[in-house]
Amino acid sequence: MSNLRPLPEAHHLMFEQHLQKLQDHHLLRRLRTIDSATGPTAVLEGREVILLSSNNYLGLATHPTVVEAAIAATRQYGAGSGAARLVCGSLMPHHTLEAALARFKGTEAALTFAAGYLTNIGAIPALIGKNGLILADRLCHASLIDGCRLSGAMFRVYHHGDMHHLERLLARRPAGTPTLIVTDGLFSMDGDIAPMQDIAQLAERYDAMIYVDDAHGTGILGRTGRGTLEYCEVESRVPFHMGTLSKALGSSGGYLTGSASFIAYLVNTCRSFTYTTAPNPGSAAAAAAALQIIEQEPERRLRLWENRARLAQGLLRLGFDLAASQSPILPIIVGDPDRAMTMAQSLFAHGVYAPAIRPPTVPPTTSRIRLTITADHTPEQIDRALVILEQAGRAINLI
Incomplete structure (x- = not known):
């Protein structure tokens, strides 16, 4: 039993209406539980995935x-x-x-x-x-x-x-x-x-x-x-x-x-x-x-940039629009937030976690899958991720 005072009905309704509006526009966010360290892979909601969303660029965490x-x-x-x-x-x-x-x-x-x-x-x-x-x-x-x-x-x-x-x-x-x-x-x-x-x-x-x-x-x-x-x-x-x-x-x-x-x-x-x-x-x-x-250990930076090149070249070869990236941050521009959410869900279902980034974090019509690569990703993990990214991109006619 909660010890909290019940929320006034008007406030409760205001919160629910706002959340529903976000849901209707495919902008509702929720927390997802990771039950592991954020390495090149992670256990997310009970399943192991290739993690392409961490800023732990050099694997030092x-x-x-x-x-x-x-x-x-x-x-x-x-x-x-x-x-x-x-x-x-x-x-x-x-x-x-x-x-x-x-x-x-x-x-x-x-x-x-x-x-x-x-x-x-x-x-x-x-x-x-x-x-x-x-x-x-x-x-x-x-x-x-x-x-x-x-x-x-x-x-x-x-x-x-x-x-x-x-x-x-x-x-x-x-x-x-x-x-x-x-x-x-x-x-x-x-x-x-x-x-x-x-x-x-x-x-x-x-x-x-x-x-x-x-x-x-x-x-x-x-x-x-x-x-x-x-x-x-x-x-x-x-x-x-x-x-x-x-x-x-x-x-x-x-x-x-x-x-x-x-x-x-x-x-x-x-x-x-x-x-x-x-x-x-x-x-x-x-x-x-x-x-x-x-x-x-400067070799960590070298490995990061080698991995970045491998992933970026693979994405460009597949026909993805990567905007103007010059770094280990590789955003795939999707445009519509609903399509971006659909692609992110497909990626997760097949073993890659890279969430959809939607407004207000990015400008309207520029929703994206924001990929980040690290020094600790292996060539095999990158190649496997590219296969899954290709499948998810073709499923929404992005490539």
Whole structure:
């Protein structure tokens, strides 16, 4: 028997009507239970499937060294951090990770957050306020958009990757307006890379700051895996670098790196740092261990890109539309959300899990199957997945 007070009938009806509307438009979502680690395969709702939806690009979430680091830190420091770091004290695993991140990114200092989302919704308002202007790429991640809105600054969106549109907006702003250009480094739903050389040139010409969310680029892009800014050769032209610990690093959390004064400024002004319990020590230790592996085992990145090439070439050979992907994120554009759902269900029925991505996550008429490949997938798994993808694509007349 529930101890909850019964929901007022009007509220219950409102919830049900909204859910039915989502169902009618093939946009209803539900949680699916995975009863295993998220490796190249996973046990999903009782059956083993080839997992093509994880952002665990380098397979580090299950790497024995990373797992053992999390266990050891948990044994020593506990499962939780107790409180925010300014309240309860700052645990050594957080300091160790931040020092490692600063070394990895070539900056003076770093600050970690419990999630990438918290990093963005706290840092952007700390950088610019209601007297400023934010110009953001149309396909920015939701956390960036929310951070922009929370800042209170004037907020304008430029067409995706369109530097002519961005420059027009910069040229039209009132003289002396503090300006922040906001973009993803590697876009999570299309798999393309922001034109960072052009953005840096415009920022310098019009005296604007740049804020880049490199959640998906960190660990996989660039000669040493430092991310999109290294790949685009603009690291020294962007004063602070944001990323997450939850993709290629196989842990959880977000981070910012930059000058010591910038990090001290965030400690004193960033609400999502000040008022949030610190990340658990096990996650911090796991991320620090993952950074070491990224630096010591570059062959993981090589294997990831070999797998990406094998999957992408196979999909193109079959006739799939992959949009403009330049990364291990390979979206198959379907268009209609109902057809995308039908294809995802067919894939799952035959042993591949790659869910349909539908509005509002992506623009209308661009529903897709978003595939992500990892370093740990075997050639046999990729080839088997291609057979299943071909069957599912032909079943809905997509190829």
